[in-house]
Amino acid sequence: MTLEVRDLHxxxxxxxxVSGVSLSVAAGELLAxxxxxxxxxxxxxxxxxxxxxxxxxxxxxxxxxxxxxxPRRIWRMGVGRTFQITATFASMSxxxxxxxxxxxxxxxxxxxxxxxxxxxxxxxxxxxxxVGMSAQAAxxxxxxxxxxxxxxxxxxxxxxxxxxxxxxxPTAGMAPAERVALMELTAHxxxxxxxxxxxxxxxMDVVFAHADRLLVLxxxxxxxxxxxxxxxxxPRVREVYLGxxxxxxxx
Amino acid sequence: xxxxxxxxxxxxxxxxxxxxxxASGLTVIFGVTRIVNFAHGSLYMLGAYxxxxxxxxxxxxxxxxxxxxxxxxxxxxxxxxxxxxxxxRRIYKAPELFQLLATFGVVLIVQDLALLSWGPQxxxxxxxxxxxxxxxxxxxxxxxxxxxxxxxxxxxxxxxWLLFNxxxxxxxxxxxxxxREMVGALGVNQRMLFTTVFFLGSVLAGLGGALQIPRxxxxxxxxxxxxxxxxxxxxxxxxxxxxxxxxxxxxIGELQAFGILIFxxxxxxxxxxxxxxxxxxxxxGLLGRAPSTAHGATAIEPPYPPPSPWVRRIGAAALAxxxxxxxxxxxxxxxxFTEIAIxxxxxxxxxxxxxxxxxxxxxxxxxxxxxAYGAALxxxxxxAPMEMGLLAAPFAAGLGGFVFGFFCVRLSGVYAAMxxxxxxxxAWSTAFQWVELTGGDNGILGVWPSPWxxxxxxxxxxxxxxxxxxxxxxxxxxxxxxGYALRAGRDSPLRAEAIGIDxxxxxxxxFVLAAVAAGxxxxxxxxxxxxxxxxxxxxxxxxDALLMVLLGGVRTVSGPILGALAYTWLHEQLMRAFDLWxxxxxxxxxxxxxFFPQGLAGALQRGERRS
Ligand SMILES: Nc1ncnc2c1ncn2[C@@H]1O[C@H](COP(=O)(O)OP(=O)(O)OP(=O)(O)O)[C@@H](O)[C@H]1O
Ligand SMILES: [Mg+2]
Numbered sequence: 001m002t003l004e005v006r007d008l009h010x011x012x013x014x015x016x017x018v019s020g021v022s023l024s025v026a027a028g029e030l031l032a033x034x035x036x037x038x039x040x041x042x043x044x045x046x047x048x049x050x051x052x053x054x055x056x057x058x059x060x061x062x063x064x065x066x067x068x069x070x071p072r073r074i075w076r077m078g079v080g081r082t083f084q085i086t087a088t089f090a091s092m093s094x095x096x097x098x099x100x101x102x103x104x105x106x107x108x109x110x111x112x113x114x115x116x117x118x119x120x121x122x123x124x125x126x127x128x129x130x131v132g133m134s135a136q137a138a139x140x141x142x143x144x145x146x147x148x149x150x151x152x153x154x155x156x157x158x159x160x161x162x163x164x165x166x167x168x169x170p171t172a173g174m175a176p177a178e179r180v181a182l183m184e185l186t187a188h189x190x191x192x193x194x195x196x197x198x199x200x201x202x203x204m205d206v207v208f209a210h211a212d213r214l215l216v217l218x219x220x221x222x223x224x225x226x227x228x229x230x231x232x233x234x235p236r237v238r239e240v241y242l243g244x245x246x247x248x249x250x251x
Numbered sequence: 252x253x254x255x256x257x258x259x260x261x262x263x264x265x266x267x268x269x270x271x272x273x274a275s276g277l278t279v280i281f282g283v284t285r286i287v288n289f290a291h292g293s294l295y296m297l298g299a300y301x302x303x304x305x306x307x308x309x310x311x312x313x314x315x316x317x318x319x320x321x322x323x324x325x326x327x328x329x330x331x332x333x334x335x336x337x338x339x340r341r342i343y344k345a346p347e348l349f350q351l352l353a354t355f356g357v358v359l360i361v362q363d364l365a366l367l368s369w370g371p372q373x374x375x376x377x378x379x380x381x382x383x384x385x386x387x388x389x390x391x392x393x394x395x396x397x398x399x400x401x402x403x404x405x406x407x408x409x410x411x412w413l414l415f416n417x418x419x420x421x422x423x424x425x426x427x428x429x430x431r432e433m434v435g436a437l438g439v440n441q442r443m444l445f446t447t448v449f450f451l452g453s454v455l456a457g458l459g460g461a462l463q464i465p466r467x468x469x470x471x472x473x474x475x476x477x478x479x480x481x482x483x484x485x486x487x488x489x490x491x492x493x494x495x496x497x498x499x500x501x502x503i504g505e506l507q508a509f510g511i512l513i514f515x516x517x518x519x520x521x522x523x524x525x526x527x528x529x530x531x532x533x534x535x536g537l538l539g540r541a542p543s544t545a546h547g548a549t550a551i552e553p554p555y556p557p558p559s560p561w562v563r564r565i566g567a568a569a570l571a572x573x574x575x576x577x578x579x580x581x582x583x584x585x586x587x588f589t590e591i592a593i594x595x596x597x598x599x600x601x602x603x604x605x606x607x608x609x610x611x612x613x614x615x616x617x618x619x620x621x622x623a624y625g626a627a628l629x630x631x632x633x634x635a636p637m638e639m640g641l642l643a644a645p646f647a648a649g650l651g652g653f654v655f656g657f658f659c660v661r662l663s664g665v666y667a668a669m670x671x672x673x674x675x676x677x678a679w680s681t682a683f684q685w686v687e688l689t690g691g692d693n694g695i696l697g698v699w700p701s702p703w704x705x706x707x708x709x710x711x712x713x714x715x716x717x718x719x720x721x722x723x724x725x726x727x728x729x730x731x732x733x734g735y736a737l738r739a740g741r742d743s744p745l746r747a748e749a750i751g752i753d754x755x756x757x758x759x760x761x762f763v764l765a766a767v768a769a770g771x772x773x774x775x776x777x778x779x780x781x782x783x784x785x786x787x788x789x790x791x792x793x794x795d796a797l798l799m800v801l802l803g804g805v806r807t808v809s810g811p812i813l814g815a816l817a818y819t820w821l822h823e824q825l826m827r828a829f830d831l832w833x834x835x836x837x838x839x840x841x842x843x844x845x846f847f848p849q850g851l852a853g854a855l856q857r858g859e860r861r862s
Contacts, residue, residue: 049749072751087746089739091552100739104751109736110760112728116735117557140554156750 008057032211080157101159267504268404272459276452282428282491292478298460331453359837376464489539519680600768609741614675620788622773648770656762804850
């Protein structure tokens with residue numbers, strides 16, 4: 001198993017954002033974490049990549065305990081992530097954004113002499129090419145459309161050859177056709193490279209088309225888990241989520 | 252002995268009351284408008300001057316004195332409203348540093364206006380009627396007026412509490428202080444709220460000043476003296492927190508009263524030391540809360556374009572001129588040229604942490620001073636030659652940056668700026684009060700270059716070489732992976748951390764690099780002037796550096812160079828041509844903030860793009 005999570009808990013003040021979540025993702029597998037707004041999906045992600053420290057529970061990456069490590073340490077162990085609200089370096093070009101991840105991976109951040117502009121761009125361009133963003137490589141990230149930013153984030157997340165990809169609503173802000181294309185691409189990359197993918201998504205078309213398995217959260221608790229066809233029929237899931245009209249589009 | 256302590260404690264309480272009056276206004280204004288008002292000390296000084304004029308010209312007696320004090324406070328309130336409406340209202344959305352700078356411009360203007368109106372001599376005010384005498388406490392005489400002041404603090408706190416908790420206006424103020432978004436939702440009321448809050452804060456400052464006239468002489472240094480103490484109180488208490496300000500005023504007042512007994516040599520450092528310790532342990536002050544909205548989510552920074560061919564050509568031409576022309580210049584011009592070269596490096600070093608680093612420093616002069624003192628102390632105590640001194644300068648400054656930077660780069664925004672200010676003041680007061688080591692106010696004299704560099708021309712070339720090399724190194728660093736990593740942490744701390752960038756270490760190293768560069772500038776400055784004084788580390792020198800960077804434009808890489816050129820030249824001309832140079836400088840600052848927020852380089856860039 002690439003990722004194994006046991007009994008994760010997190011509260012904010014009185015709010016139990018996540019209570020008792022366990023899951024595992026194998027290499028090359030896509031697991032979708034779904035649930036209504038405020039179900040605790042992003043909080044889960046934040047605990048997995050080290051942004052938040054869990055109150056209880058353990059996170060293991062390829063058998064190694066990573067609970068409580070800093071995000072930068074976890075990244076170095078091979079976990080890439082994209083954010084629900086995109087986070088990129090607005091004052092840099094698309095290419096430079098990806099180059100930063102590559103430079104960091106090569107541990108060359110403290111170099112103060114050779115300009116970044118003289119770096120060989122081929123690897124960064126190749127990554128951008130994979131997500132269909134190489135034509136916009138020279139544009140500053142500050143002016144991109146939201147859907148394009150999500151693609152750039154994917155390219156950044158792939159820069160350190162991750163074993164695990166965490167994608168928080170990777171297709172939010174995209175047109176429906178784009179969404180399917182991007183998830184197809186993600187699935188392809190994951191299967192080809194043996195990357196485990198955990199993603200959240202409100203678009204059920206995308207989820208049911210690409211996820212190998214689903215985990216449904218409601219108010220922090222897991223209420224169902226299984227392959228798409230099973231979960232779709234689960235009465236509790238229909239009640240709290242699928243029946244609420246959140247079946248299509250972004251809520 | 253016990254009586255002595257009691258008296259000391261009581262005078263501590265009296266100072267605490269006075270401090271609280273000033274600090275409460277400052278903190279209320281900050282809470283609502285998020286502006287750190289440097290000019291608050293000037294309002295305090297105006298209050299004292301106005302009260303002096305009114306009380307001495309009105310008929311003697313209770314009405315004359317108390318009426319004069321009240322009128323002075325109200326007039327100051329109106330001046331505050333004027334400042335808010337004419338200036339601050341236009342820059343609420345500007346970056347914090349711009350606001351700080353704008354209010355510093357007001358400080359300069361008020362200083363010269365006060366000089367014009369009341370002259371340079373200290374003015375002694377009349378005693379308060381009815382409170383002239385002293386009373387006996389445990390057999391020791393204690394002035395009645397001090398007892399009166401002790402009561403004023405708690406009474407004002409109680410009145411403010413009532414105002415904020417029992418009126419609709421007060422509820423609005425509290426809501427606006429607690430939640431930034433709330434202010435936007437107020438709509439039309441927002442303007443009224445900001446203006447009235449400014450009025451209240453200014454009245455409190457004016458009252459604080461006016462009540463000082465029976466206690467101490469009124470003079471032109473009151474503004475900066477009181478503002479630095481008020482900053483300490485407000486920051487220690489937690490920006491925007493009234494009870495915090497009260498608590499901190501008590502703490503600082505008592506600490507200074509007893510500090511004189513216990514450590515008479517470090518009274519000046521004490522307050523800033525407390526502030527530094529509090530900020531390190533509780534980054535938002537004793538009773539302050541972390542800002543409700545994310546601090547980092549400010550305006551999107553534009554990219555740094557690589558220099559266009561034109562800019563390169565102009566830069567190369569300027570450098571060529573700087574090399575070719577000086578042999579034909581006289582000594583005075585050479586001195587100015589040398590100073591410009593040094594200031595370019597000083598400004599570039601500050602820009603390095605402000606621009607790509609996004610960290611506000613209000614105490615960059617500390618590292619300039621460490622450089623200067625590093626060289627001068629080596630000379631004074633070990634007779635080291637210039638070459639060694641110039642090596643020691645960056646080393647001393649780098650060490651200072653290493654220690655101070657460790658704490659400063661953990662904070663952001665106003666708190667970071669205040670911590671850098673506190674450290675700079677600690678450095679300044681150490682230089683000022685540790686007379687055996689540093690010569691105190693008299694400085695260290697006879698810091699002359701080695702024989703080969705003694706001619707103005709030779710020294711100019713030395714300074715030019717070192718400054719140009721260090722400035723170019725900083726520029727390279729900005730465009731190298733390190734500079735990008737620094738910008739990455741500024742643009743999106745979240746993303747930076749998520750791709751393995753250790754923002755703390757990056758910023759810390761940047762701080763040290765900037766300190767080293769400032770240290771080189773400071774060392775060169777020491778030998779250029781032949782002497783070193785505590786003023787090298789003063790607030791106004793830190794402000795000089797800020798002005799250079801902002802004048803040039805913090806968002807461009809060539810900005811600080813341009814800014815240093817323009818500012819040093821302008822400063823020199825103003826000082827020579829006008830007695831009232833502060834008035835001019837202040838006006839220029841205001842014009843800069845209001846009309847050229849992008850600085851000179853920004854304005855030029857826009858021109859270039861348009862053509
Ligand atoms: N930093 C925080 N402080 C306090 N409460 C928080 C914090 N982060 C999340 N919460 C709360 O925890 C709960 C779970 O939030 P979370 O963002 O994980 O939900 P989500 O499933 O990602 O929702 P969405 O679909 O809207 O993205 C919510 O009630 C939210 O208000
Ligand atoms: Mg979420």
